[in-house]
Amino acid sequence: MTLYFKYMMLLFxxxxxxxxxxxxxxxxxxxxxxxxxxGLYFMFDRFGQxxxxxxxxxALCFAVTQMAFSITECFARGFDTFxxxxxxxxxxxxxxxxxxxxxxxxxxxxxxxxIGRLFLSAVVLIWAVTNINVDWTFLKIVAxxxxxxxxxxxxxxxxxxxxxxxxWTVQGLEIANIFTDGGREMTQYPLNIYQxxxxxxxxxxxxxxxxxxVPLLFILNRDGYQHPVYxxxxxxxxxxxxxxxxxxxxxxxxxxxxxx
Amino acid sequence: xxxxxxxxxxxxxxxxxxxxxxxxxSLFHREYTTVEALQDISFSIAPGExxxxxxxxxxxxxxxxxxxxxxxxxDRGTCSIMGYTPWLDRVPYVQxxxxxxxxxxxLWWDVPVMDSFELLRDIYKIPPAAYRDTLxxxxxxxxxxxxxxxxxxxxxxxxxMRCEIxxxxxxxxxxxxxxxxTIGLDAVSKIAVRHFIKTxxxxxxxxxxxxxxxxxxxxxxxxxxxxxxxxxxxxxxxVQGLRSQFGTRRTITAEYRENAHPLQIPGATLLSWTPxxxxxxxxxxxxxxxxxxxxxxxxxxxxxxxxxxQPIEDIIVQMYKEYQL
Amino acid sequence: xxxxxxxxxxxxxxxxLQYRAAALAGIGTQFFFGFMFIMIFEAxxxxxxxxxxxxxxxxxxxxxxxxxxxxxxxxxFRDDELFQLITSGNIAYELCRPSGIYGLWYVKLLAQRLxxxxxxxFPILILVIFLPEPYGxxxxxxxxxxxxxxxxxxxxxxxxxxxxxxxxISVFITMSPAGSLLLFSVFGDFFxxxxxxxxxxxxxxxxxxxxxxxxxxADFPFRVFTGNLSKTEALTGLxxxxxxxxxLIAVGKxxxxxxxxxxxxxxx
Numbered sequence: 115m116t117l118y119f120k121y122m123m124l125l126f127x128x129x130x131x132x133x134x135x136x137x138x139x140x141x142x143x144x145x146x147x148x149x150x151x152x153g154l155y156f157m158f159d160r161f162g163q164x165x166x167x168x169x170x171x172x173a174l175c176f177a178v179t180q181m182a183f184s185i186t187e188c189f190a191r192g193f194d195t196f197x198x199x200x201x202x203x204x205x206x207x208x209x210x211x212x213x214x215x216x217x218x219x220x221x222x223x224x225x226x227x228x229i230g231r232l233f234l235s236a237v238v239l240i241w242a243v244t245n246i247n248v249d250w251t252f253l254k255i256v257a258x259x260x261x262x263x264x265x266x267x268x269x270x271x272x273x274x275x276x277x278x279x280x281x282w283t284v285q286g287l288e289i290a291n292i293f294t295d296g297g298r299e300m301t302q303y304p305l306n307i308y309q310x311x312x313x314x315x316x317x318x319x320x321x322x323x324x325x326x327x328v329p330l331l332f333i334l335n336r337d338g339y340q341h342p343v344y345x346x347x348x349x350x351x352x353x354x355x356x357x358x359x360x361x362x363x364x365x366x367x368x369x370x371x372x373x374x
Numbered sequence: 375x376x377x378x379x380x381x382x383x384x385x386x387x388x389x390x391x392x393x394x395x396x397x398x399x400s401l402f403h404r405e406y407t408t409v410e411a412l413q414d415i416s417f418s419i420a421p422g423e424x425x426x427x428x429x430x431x432x433x434x435x436x437x438x439x440x441x442x443x444x445x446x447x448x449d450r451g452t453c454s455i456m457g458y459t460p461w462l463d464r465v466p467y468v469q470x471x472x473x474x475x476x477x478x479x480x481l482w483w484d485v486p487v488m489d490s491f492e493l494l495r496d497i498y499k500i501p502p503a504a505y506r507d508t509l510x511x512x513x514x515x516x517x518x519x520x521x522x523x524x525x526x527x528x529x530x531x532x533x534x535m536r537c538e539i540x541x542x543x544x545x546x547x548x549x550x551x552x553x554x555x556t557i558g559l560d561a562v563s564k565i566a567v568r569h570f571i572k573t574x575x576x577x578x579x580x581x582x583x584x585x586x587x588x589x590x591x592x593x594x595x596x597x598x599x600x601x602x603x604x605x606x607x608x609x610x611x612x613v614q615g616l617r618s619q620f621g622t623r624r625t626i627t628a629e630y631r632e633n634a635h636p637l638q639i640p641g642a643t644l645l646s647w648t649p650x651x652x653x654x655x656x657x658x659x660x661x662x663x664x665x666x667x668x669x670x671x672x673x674x675x676x677x678x679x680x681x682x683x684q685p686i687e688d689i690i691v692q693m694y695k696e697y698q699l
Numbered sequence: 700x701x702x703x704x705x706x707x708x709x710x711x712x713x714x715x716l717q718y719r720a721a722a723l724a725g726i727g728t729q730f731f732f733g734f735m736f737i738m739i740f741e742a743x744x745x746x747x748x749x750x751x752x753x754x755x756x757x758x759x760x761x762x763x764x765x766x767x768x769x770x771x772x773x774x775x776f777r778d779d780e781l782f783q784l785i786t787s788g789n790i791a792y793e794l795c796r797p798s799g800i801y802g803l804w805y806v807k808l809l810a811q812r813l814x815x816x817x818x819x820x821f822p823i824l825i826l827v828i829f830l831p832e833p834y835g836x837x838x839x840x841x842x843x844x845x846x847x848x849x850x851x852x853x854x855x856x857x858x859x860x861x862x863x864x865x866x867x868i869s870v871f872i873t874m875s876p877a878g879s880l881l882l883f884s885v886f887g888d889f890f891x892x893x894x895x896x897x898x899x900x901x902x903x904x905x906x907x908x909x910x911x912x913x914x915x916x917a918d919f920p921f922r923v924f925t926g927n928l929s930k931t932e933a934l935t936g937l938x939x940x941x942x943x944x945x946x947l948i949a950v951g952k953x954x955x956x957x958x959x960x961x962x963x964x965x966x967x
Contacts, residue, residue, distance in 0.1 A: 117496050124493055128484035131525070142881030149885055153894035159901050160751060161743045207480055209445045211497055212469040218497075285720035292731045300735055307742035312735075370461060371447045372385065 117213070121221030129226055136227060144230030147180050151238060154302070165307050170246040175330060176302045177239035178258070182265025182325075183298045184231035190270045192222035194294070196277035197284045205369070215366055216359070219277070248333060257329045257345035264325045264348035265301075271358040272297060272320065278358075281365035293320065301326045325351045375581060376419040376442070376549070381451035383412040383437055411437040412448065413605040421548070424575050424582040426596030428589075430694055434605045435585040439551050442583070443473050456548065469498065472542030476554035479534065480541055481526045487537045488522050491544060498545035505544065512540040515573055517566075532563025539567065543574065550574075552584035556591055568594045589687045601690075603697050613686065620696075621689040624663065625682040626654045630674035639669045722818035729823055733766040737834060752898040756837055757925040761896050763836045764921045767823040770815035771856045772891060772917040774863055775884035801955050804867065808860050839924055847933045851920040854940040859916045861947035862887065868951060871958040892918030898927065912947065915940045 129136055154176060158169040187194065196219060199205045208218045248254065276290035297320060305313050305327040317323030324347040331339035332347075386406045412434045419425055429435050440446035441453065444460035444467055453460060458467040474480075481490040495505050513519055516536045521529060529537065535555060542550065552571070556564045572595060574580050586592065592599060592613065599616060601609040609616060625645070628637075632649050641661030645653040656666050663681070670676065737759050744755045753761070765772065827836040839845045866883060888894065890913035897908050897918045908914050915936070923933045 120493050120496050124482055124485055124489055127489065128482060131484045139881065142885060145882060145885050149889040149894050152889070156895060156900050156904065157743055160899050161747050163746065165742050165745055202478070203475075204478060206440065206445050206475070207473075207478065209464065210443050210468050210471065210473045212465045212499075213497055214465075283720065285724075287724065288721060289724035289727050291728050296728075296731055296735065299732070303739060303742075308735075308738045312738065367447075370445060 118217065118221055122224055125221075125224045126226060129224075139227040140230035142230065143184075143227050144234045147231055147234050150299075150302070151176060151234070164303070167304055167307075168247075170242045171330070171334060172303060173238055173242035174246060174333075175304055175326060177235045177242055178261045178265060178326060178330075179298055179301045180235035181232060181239060182262050183269055184228045184235060185262075186266050186269035186273065188225050188228040188232070190220065190273045191225040191228075192219040193270075193273035193277040195223055197280040197287055200280045200369075201284055209370070216274070216362065246334075248335070253342055253345050254333050257332055257348070260346065260348035261325055261329050264351040265322075268321060268325055268351045268354050269294070269297070271355045274355075274362050275358040278361045278365035281369045297322060304330060321351045321354050324348060375421045375456060376417075377452075377454045378418065378438075378442070379416045379452045381412055381415045381438070381441060381448045381453060382410075383434075383441065383446070383448045384408050384410045410605045412441070415451070415602070415605075415607050417600060417607065417610055419581060419583070421581055422575065422579045424571070424584070424595050424597055426592040426599040427583060427585045427602065428587075428592065428599055428690065429602035429608075433602045435602060436553065438602070439473075439553055439583070439585060443471060443551055444468055469545065470547055471549045471551060472545070472547035473551045474538050474542050474553060474555055476535070476552070476557045479526070479538065481534070481537060483527050484525055486523045486525055487518070487529075490526070490537075490541060491522075494541055494544050500545050504546065508544055508546055512543060516540050516570055530563075532559050532566070535559060535563065535567060536570070539570065543580075546578070547580065549581045549583070552582065552586075554586055555584060556586060556588055564588070564590070571595055589685075589690060593686055601693065603694070608693070608697055616689060617683065617686070620693055621684040621686075622658045623684050624656045624658060625684070626656055626666065626670070627680045627682070628652050628654070628670055628674070628676060629678040630676050633674045635673075637670065637673055639666055639673075642666055725815075725819050726822050729766040729769060729819065730826070733762055733823075733827070734834070736762045741833075753896060753925075753927055756833060757922075757927050758896060758899075759833060759835075760837045760925045761921045763823070763827045764924060765893060765917065767820040767827070768816060768852065768917075770812045770819060771852065772859060772893065773884075774859060774866070774887040774891070774913075775881075800959070801864070801952050805860060805864060808863060809856070812856065812860065837925070840926055844923060844926060844930060844933070847930060847937070848920055848924040851923050851933060851937055851940060854937065854944060855916040855920050858912065858940065858944050858947060861944060861951055862912070862916070864951045865947070865954070868954045868958055871955075887913050890914060891916050892921075896922075898922075912943045915943060 151173075154172065155169070158164070158172070164172060192199075199208075199219070199222065205215075208215055208222075211218065243250075243258075272293045276287070276293060279287060279290060297316070300308070300312070300316060301322045305316060305323055308316075313323065317327070328339065328344055328347045332341075332344035385408070387409050415434075415438065427435055427438065437446065441448050442455065442460060444464045447461040455467070456470055458470075460467050480494075481487060482493070491509065494500075500508075513522065516539065518536060518540060521533050521537070526534060526537070539552075539555065550571075555571070556567055559567065568591060571582055571584070575582050582595075584591065584595065596613060598612055599609065600607060601616075609619075611619075626642070629651050634649060636647050637644060637652050637654070639654065639656075639661070642654045642656040645655050647653075654666075654670075656663065667679065670679070740758050740762070741755065744751070744758075824836065827834075828838070829835065839848065869883075890908050890911050892908075892914055897905060897914055900908065908918075919928070919936050919940070922928045923936070928936070
C-alpha cells in the first residue's frame with residue numbers, strides 16, 4: 115500500500131510538469147459528463163418522468179455511477195491503457211520486478227484529470243440528495259456510501275478483466291467499451307427501464323444491479339425493499355473482483371508462455 | 375550458478391502480406407507460421423563471469439534473456455539459476471537479478487532520476503542503510519552526481535544509459551542482464567559504460583550476461599562468448615578460442631628491396647603487390663606462420679614485416695556466412 | 700495534380716482494412732450502444748402525455764444512423780500521427796512536399812473517416828433494417844429523400860473534416876493536443892445532436908444550436924432521412940450547408956497559412 119502511494123506521488127509529479135495542459139484536461143473531463151447530464155435534464159424537461167422515476171432520483175443514480183467511474187478511472191487507469199504496456203513491451207519490465215503484477219499495473223498510471231469528472235458528479239450528487247424526496251437516515255447514508263464504494267470495485271474489476279484480453283490480442287479491444295463505458299452509460303439510469311435480458315446481464319453477470327438498483331430502491335423506500343439488509347447489497351458486488359483477478363492470472367501465464 | 379539445459383521455444387507468427395487485396399483477404403483468413411526461436415540450448419555460467427551473447431538479429435538472443443529473467447516460459451528444458459527456476463519462482467528470483475533493456479527505459483520520464491531510484495528502493499524493499507551505501511557507490515563509479523536531480527527527458531542518451539544501469543543495480547543483484555547496453559551511444563559513453571561494467575564485475579563479483587552487436591564491447595569485456603544463430607547455440611568458448619578456431623587467417627604486410635617478380639607462397643594469397651611492398655593473406659591451417667616467413671625471406675630481401683590478426687568483427691561476419699545466418 | 704491526394708487516400712483505406720478485429724469490435728460496440736440509447740428513449744416515450752416533436756420511430760432511426768455513421772459525424776476523430784507531426788517539429792518534412800498541406804491533411808482525415816465508416820456502417824445498416832419492430836431502421840418513404848440524405852450527409856462529412864482541420868490548426872498554435880480540443884469537441888458533439896436529437900431539446904437551446912454549424916453535420920442529414928424535415932427544408936439546408944463549408948475551408952486555409960508562416964519565422 116505504501117508502495118502504491120509512492121507510485122501515485124511520482125505520477126502526480128510527472129503530470130504537474132505540464133500544468134496548463136493538466137488544468138485544461140481536468141476542465142474537459144468535467145464537461146464531458148456535463149453534456150450527458152444536460153441531455154438527461156433536457157429529456158426530463160420534455161417528458162416530465164421516466165417510467166415513474168423523477169428527475170432527482172435519476173440524477174442520484176447518475177451521480178453515483180459517475181462518481182464511482184471517475185474514481186476508478188483515476189486510480190485504475192493503468193488497466194484501462196494496459197494494451198499499450200503490452201505493445202511497447204514494457205510489461206516485461208514489470209515481470210523482472212519482485213512485486214505482483216496487479217500492484218505494478220495499478221501504479222503505472224494515474225489519471226488525476228478525472229478529478230474534473232469527480233467534481234461534476236459530486237455537485238450533481240449534492241443537488242440530487244438535497245432535492246430528492248427522501249428522509250435520510252444513517253443506514254441510508256451508509257447505503258449510499260456503499261453504492262459508490264462497490265461501484266468502484268466493480269468498475270475496477272471490469273478494467274482488470276478487459277485489460278486481461280490484451281494478453282491474447284491487442285486488436286478489437288474496443289469491444290471492451292461495452293462493459294466499461296457501456297456499463298457506465300447504462301447504470302446512469304435505474305436498471306428497470308431496460309429490457310429484461312439487459313437487466314439480467316447487469317445483475318447476475320456483472321453485478322451492477324446490486325450496486326445501483328437495489329440499494330437505490332432501499333433509499334427511496336420502495337415497496338418490498340424496506341428491509342435494512344438491502345442497504346448491504348452493494349457488498350455482494352465486491353465478489354465480482356475474484357473471477358476477474360483469476361482471469362488476470364491466467365492471462366499473465368499465457369503471456370509468459372507466448373511472449374506476445 | 376546458471377545452468378541452462380535443453381531449452382526450446384517456438385512461436386506462431388501471422389503472415390501479413392501487403393496490398394489491399396491481401397488486406398481484404400486476411401479479414402477472413404490468416405496464415406500462421408511456426409518460428410523456432412530456440413532449439414535445445416544448453417550452457418552453464420560460473421559466478422563472476424562476463425559472458426557475451428551474440429548473434430544476428432532475430433537469432434534468439436532476446437528470447438534467451440527473457441527465459442533467463444523469468445519473463446518467458448520455455449516449451450521444453452530446464453534452467454536453474456542460483457537454485458531458482460526463473461519462470462516458476464518469479465518473485466523471489468527477480469530480487470537477485472538486474473535487467474537493462476537497452477532500447478527501453480525503466481526510469482520515469484518526467485521526474486528527476488532520484489525519484490525513480492527511490493521508487494525502485496521501495497519496489498525492491500531495499501533496507502535504508504544498504505540503499506545509501508549502494509547509491510553512494512553507484513554515484514561515484516558512474517559519475518552521476520550532476521545528473522541525478524535532472525528529469526530523465528533532459529538527459530542525453532549516454533547519461534540515461536548510465537542511470538539505467540545504476541537503476542538495475544540498486545538492489546545489489548548477483549546477476550546482471552544487459553540487452554544491448556551500448557546501443558546508440560557515442561564513443562566516450564560506450565567506453566564509460568564498459569569500464570563500469572568491468573568495475574562492478576571485479577569489485578562486487580556480479581555475473582554479467584550481455585547481448586550486443588558491437589564486437590568492441592565483447593573484446594573489451596567478455597571472457598567468454600556464446601554465439602547463437604537461428605535458435606541454436608553455435609559456439610561456446612573464449613574469444614581467443616574463437617580466434618584460433620575460426621580466425622585462422624593472418625595478414626602479412628612485407629616491405630622489401632625492389633623486386634620485379636610477384637611473390638609466390640603456397641597456402642597464402644597475394645592481396646596486393648608493388649615492386650617494394652606486398653600484402654598477403656595467410657591461412658594458418660595450410661601453412662605455419664614461421665614457414666610463410668621463411669619462404670618470404672628466401673624470395674625477397676625483407677626490410678620490414680607486420681603481421682595482423684583478423685579483427686573479431688570479421689571473424690563473426692565470416693561465421694555468420696559459414697552458418698548461413 | 701490529384702495523384703498525391705489519391706495515394707494518401709489509398710494508403711489510408713488499406714491501412715484501415717488491416718484491422719479486422721478492430722472493425723468487428725467497433726460494430727459490436729456501436730450496436731450495443733444503439734440498443735441502449737433506444738431502450739432509454741423508449742422508456743421516456745412509454746408514459747408521455749403530450750406529443751413530442753419526434754416520433755419514437757424517428758428517434759430510433761435517428762439513433763441507428765448515428766451509430767452507423769459515427770465515423771462521419773464525431774468531431775473528435777483523433778489522428779495521432781498528425782499530432783506528433785505538429786508537436787515533434789517533424790512538420791518540416793510535410794513542408795518539403797510539393798502539395799499544399801491543407802489539402803493533403805484534409806484528404807488524409809477524410810480517408811480515415813471513410814475507411815472507418817466503410818467497415819462499420821454498412822454491416823450495422825444491413826442488420827438494423829431487418830430488426831423486428833419497433834427497433835428496426837425505417838427507410839425513407841421515397842427515393843428522392845434518400846438521395847437528399849446522401850447529399851446532405853456527404854456535405855456534412857466535408858464540413859466535419861473542415862471543422863476538425865480547425866482543431867489541428869489550433870494545435871499548431873497551442874502545441875498541446877489536449878485540453879482546449881477536448882472542450883471544442885465535447886460541445887461540438889452536443890450541438891450536433893449526438894447526445895440527444897436537437898428537436899428534443901428545449902426551445903431556447905434549439906435556438907442556440909441552429910446558429911452554430913455543428914447540427915448541419917449530423918442532426919440535419921438524419922432528420923432528412925427520417926422524414927422529420929420536408930424536401931424543401933432539405934434543399935434549403937443543403938444550400939446553407941454548402942455556404943458553411945466554403946466559409947469553414949476559407950477560414951481553415953487562412954489560419955493554416957498564418958500558422959505556417961509563424962513556424963517558418965520561428966525556425967521551428
